[in-house]
Amino acid sequence: MENLHLDKHISQRFDSDLEALKSQxxxxxxxxxxxIINALTALETADSIIACNVIEVEDDIDMHEVKLDEQCTMVLACRQPAASDLRMVLTVIKMIRDLERMGDEAQKIAKMAIELSDSGAAPGGYDEVRHMGALVQDMVHSVLDAFARFDVDQALQVAKADKKVDREYASAMREIVTYMMEDPRCITRVMKIIWALRALERIGDHSRNIAEHIIFLVRGLDVRHTSVNEIEKKLNRI
Incomplete structure (x- = not known):
């Protein structure tokens, strides 16, 4: 596990500002x-009440993004951070955007759950959603833990896991197409499952983005648009 030593400042308020950003x-x-957990539960159980709650809570996520963005702007303007402190603020700005978009994707899954609750279950695809959902939930949990502990190794594992999610998504698409071919009458309902799987794939992408932000924060390396193998090589050279 990596240790990020944020600079200590004469102003204890600056230290508390940075710690507050991390905590929030x-x-x-x-x-x-x-x-994400609730949206998947709603989809699997056709529970429109849980799904509606997911949609309502999305407003809270949006407000968190706005509040944190304002706090980061204030820190940049008033504290003029440098080095690791600056990377911390920049990382928070990037992370909250990815988190907000992950919330949007969870909302999409919840909307698919409501539509399937109204129209009736799809003939298949739920096993694929369950399996891919478990992989994505693990990515989200792991990347948040990596940020909490400034753990580059764990962040790298999350980036690697995204490739597995992509493979699972491609495999699920091939399987689900067979349902539509066998019974064209179910196409509309099966498309709801496809959109849910697409949302999960995007959540995996955003989790990888956050993993890359963590690597930038701790090591100062910009690894965007870089393969996992190349990221690993860069980390080993330091």
Whole structure:
């Protein structure tokens, strides 16, 4: 596990500002994580009440993003951070955008759950959603833990896991197409499952983005648009 030593400042208020940013990001992340779990539960159980709650709570996630963005702007303007402190603020700005978009994807899954509750279950695809959902939930939980502990190794594992999610998504698509071919009357309902799987794939992408932000925060490396193998090589060279 990596240790990020944020600079100590004469102003204890500056230290508390940075710690508050970290804590509030984790609160927002926990809310998003719960949204994803609830959205998947709603889809699997056709529970429109849970799904509606997911949609309503999305407003709270949006407010967290706005509040944290304002706090980051204030820190940049008033404290003029440098080095690791600056990376911390920039990382928070990037992370909250990814977290907000993950919340949007959870909301999409919840909307699919409501539509399937109204129209009737799809003939298949739920096993694929369950399996892929478990992989994505693990990514989200792991990447938030990696941020809490500034753990580059764990962040790298999350980036690697995204490839597995992509493979599972492609496999699920091939399987689900067979349901539509066998019974064209179910196409509309099966498309709801496809959109839910697509949302999960996007949540996996955002989790990888956050993993890359953590690597930037701790090591100062910009690894965006870089393969996992290349990221690993860069980390080993330091």
């Amino acid at each position: 990001v984790l609160v927002m992340g926990g809310l998003v994580e719960r949204q």
